[in-house]
Amino acid sequence: MRWLRAPYRSLRLRLLAGVLAWVLLSVAVAGWGIQQMFRQHILAQLQSELNIHLDQLTASLQVDANGQASLSPLPSDPRFSHPFSGLYWQVFVPAQDGRAAQILRSRSLWDVYLPEASPDLQPGQDLRTTASGPGGAHLRVRVREVEPAEGPSDHLVLSVAADRALWAEPISRFDRMLGIALGVLVLGMLVAAWVQVSYGLRPLVRLRRRLADVREGRVDRIDGAFPTEVQPLVEDFNQVLQRNAQGLDRARQQAGNLAHALKTPLTVLANAAAAADPALPRLVAEQVDTARRQVDYHLARARAAAAVRVTGLRSPILPLLQGLVRVMQRVHAERHLVYELDGIDANLAFRGESQDFQEMLGNVLDNAGKWANHRVRVSADRRDGELDIRVEDDGPGLSPERSEAVFERGRRADERTPGSGLGLGIVRDLADLYGGWAQIRTGDLGGACVVITLPAA
Structure with a gap:
């Protein structure tokens, strides 16, 4: 039975089959109605003629x-x-x-x-x-x-x-003429339907040729004007092509960055091993830690890039922030810092992976804990489908020039402070992958205020 269903895979044949069925049904009903009306007309005319002859016969009778x-x-x-x-x-x-x-x-x-x-x-x-x-x-x-x-x-x-025969012969002759006329009408309507369907589907043929050009690599997007019913599909497909190209560029860039980041510690280790450096164990530990941070950074970016394509993600932020605060209080326990969650609504949720949220806010909270004197305050609200999360500290703060520079990967606010410089850089990178942003400004506590904008669920 597969051969019976095969023609219906063609949109052209499906449209023509629908038109043919409707035309045949309409013409059949119209032809039957016209034939019945003509038959009734002939019989009524015959009865009228008989009545006239009967009246003449009555008038002539003596x-x-x-x-x-x-x-x-x-x-x-x-x-x-x-x-x-x-x-x-x-x-x-x-x-x-x-x-x-x-x-x-x-x-x-x-x-x-x-x-x-x-x-x-x-x-x-x-x-x-x-x-x-x-x-x-x-x-x-x-x-x-x-x-x-x-x-x-x-x-x-x-x-x-x-x-x-007086009424059957005219009816039969009329039926033959009506059948011929309706047959010509059906044929003309089918030809018109074929022309209409072929003309209507021509943009799809043109779209197919454009897709073939994209597949063969002659162009990188679908160009040209299409009907309003097809244009949204073309635009969506161009967006998919653009995202795929961007994803490919990001993958190449990340692979290059990771290779470059691992090349340095491996070179250091190789040189130290060749020179029989007595500090080799400590050097190995430092370089392994640097390589691990680089791998974690690129894995986090890869995970976030994949999560952006997934729909239906929802991560409530209050439990995540409460867990991060507990961790930071233990990390900075010797400084007796106070981490405050300032009236965060329990219904606020991040449209993304909880691990990425913890990665971003963990780095920001850890950075605030390094520079705060006594307090770190976290607040969040929702505006126009976006989450604004603010992390403030009462530390020395940053100038506008330094505020932008610390987001560069490998840069730190103070080179004397331990770290690889990946913390705030990965925060902005992950936020950017989710269509958000991260920036530093002066907070109400007198120190720096890191503001992260993320999509809300």
């Missing part, structure tokens, strides 16, 4: 004193004079008072008689019925019983009949 019926003048339609022409009349005078029954009939009947009237027929009433005529033809008969004003006869029965 009955003398002896009860003999005659017609003067005879009905004028020439078909009454041709044998088996399909149009017939008959006048039946019943037997009465010893007189034999009398039948007057058109020459077209030849030697055939129309049936007598139904016993249900009332004087002055017309009756529509069917009967068999010459050669077994199907006849439509209109019968009328009249009472003559003169003569001994009580009533006479007048009949006018028409052969089925």
